[in-house]
Amino acid sequence: MKNAVDIANILLPIFYLASFAIYLYDFQKDERRLSNVKRLFLFLTLVFHTFYLIARTVAFNHPPITSVFEIFTVLAFSVSFSYFILELVTDIRGTGLFIIVISLIFQTISSVFIVDLFQVKEVLRSNLLGVHVLHALLGYAGITISAVYGFLYLMLYKDLKLNKFGLIFERLPNLEILEKLSFYSAIIGFILLSVAIGIGVIWLPKAFPDFSYLDPKLVATFLVWLLYGIGITAKISGRLQGKKVVVLSIIGFGLAIFSTIVTNFLAKSFHAFY
């Protein structure tokens, strides 16, 4: 099993790279015959990734959520899986490469730096922690996708303002759709993060003796959550729309990434994994 995990760990970035390459080629050439091929290849990549996550859980006797680099591979899966569902539901096929590249980056970093941990703290085997982390990761996948669509919105907005009618103009869906995709992804991300925070607030004080509400990770996560909450409320009430909404989503994503890096690598937190 360990060998299978090691081989899959090497192959996964290659699978994501191949999916990205097909989506990129289709974005440039817009060949009708490729539109189903690329979706099929992404599906196979996700099936293979599912196998990897299960194999890893079985081989090391704990879910792959005990280190940053294990989290990264789950995040890579969550982002592409969420996009795959979104593509199936909306049938908007021109944006995949911008999302899959995020999974490619996360998976490549994970594959390079991941370590095999056989012995982990008992708290990391808790079911509640599993639910907490699962919601947090899917939530982060949601805000990641929201930020990508926000970024695409800004690219198309800029091209439209400058009368540039190239590939971005031709291949991307219209501004309103991009705004909607960004907003709905943010809502889903926000709800899932709310659940993750809720579980965390109830369970963490019991699980960690050195727990503090002023922990930098908690404060940063709460700030990200608050920012999205304000943005979503403003959008629903009609006070914020268009460019400002997507800019807020991108800022929220930047803050989330920044807080993850700071709290996991620089600051001392009970919330760091090792």
Place this chain on the structure above:
Amino acid sequence: MNLLAISINHHTAPVTLREEVHLSTDEIKVYLDELKEKYFSEGFIISTCNRTELYGLPKDAGTSYMELENFLVEKKAITNLTDEHFQKFFSCSALNHLFKVIAGIDSMLIGDNQILGQVKESFQLAQEKQFAGFLVNRVFDSAIRVGKRAKTETTISDGAITVSYAAVQLIEKIFSNLSKKSALVIGMGETGKIAAQHLHDKHIGKLSITNRTIEKAEQIASAIDAQILPFERFKEHLADFDIIISATSSPNLILTKEEIKTMMKKRGNTATVLMDIALPRDIDPEARSIDNVFYNDIDSLNIIVEHNVKKRKDEIPKVQNIIMEELISFFGWYNSLEVAPTIKSLRDYYEEIRLAEVEGYKNKFSKEDQEKLELVTKRIINKLLHHPTTELRKVAEQGINTTESATKIALVRDLFGIENKSNTDV
């Protein structure tokens, strides 16, 4: 195949001449009757704003292009129409031309969306007049297949190639559902009218128009379900519109940047599209610097048009391949209508049956009887085929590829189910 065609079109004649030659549906019906009486055994006429074309299978070999040209000139009483204004086609080139026309690659606007429907109507008129026989009906089938394949297998008709349609295409890159949007078209000249029509066709939620001469606006409004705003007061309502298209002939700006700024404030800064398709411009181009204002003028729309025209031109080789495939298929079928291959196919067909039956039963006969079996079955087949073969040879003596011989041969092939086999042989 002796299909004859003459064409006066945008390659050969200016618009004034094309207008004079243009035939209405009623005229086409009358002309078809006369062509049938004088020149053709089967035929059809295509007449659109960019072309008038006569196609037909001559009753006798002596029918010349000049006779057909004179027929048209005399009927329409046009004095300045000369031989140089006509293109002439025969047989394969006539069919090739028809296929190019129906595929839209001979159109003034390459990939024209309307031509397929217009040619279909021409076919229907010929059928209505019982002027479409065995061969012309086959020509119709092939031509319509070319038209449909060009639309579905290539992108020859994709993208806007007129300024007013490019404006609508651009609007669709900003808004997802036009039925929830409101639009104002300022100026009801030809360009403004077409733009308003495009918006109506795209099911815009609310369409308003304004024009200096209110009577002109009134004439157009009912046809496109538009409200009319008095020209003197339309600026009071600017904030109500998501899309503003301006196409007046005003020598000065009619909307300034300050007016747009005020409008955006009233609209709560929601996205607004300004399309200035007037020359000289109607809207201050500086308005493009305002957040959430998408301003486009003729120059920027022309970029889209030129880009799409180039893309359509790049698709022409793909369409030509389709035409080539269909020409090969058509002439494969047509050549199979010659006498010699038909006799051979018919004999092969019978021989196959004879052999299969003999093979199946020969073990029930002694060695000596097997030879007799071969002999007897061959003699039966020869006797059965003697009369049909003699009749087919008589057809050949009437001349190769006459409509009558082609019809008879096609009937034989259909009856004995040998059409497909010979097509694959070609």
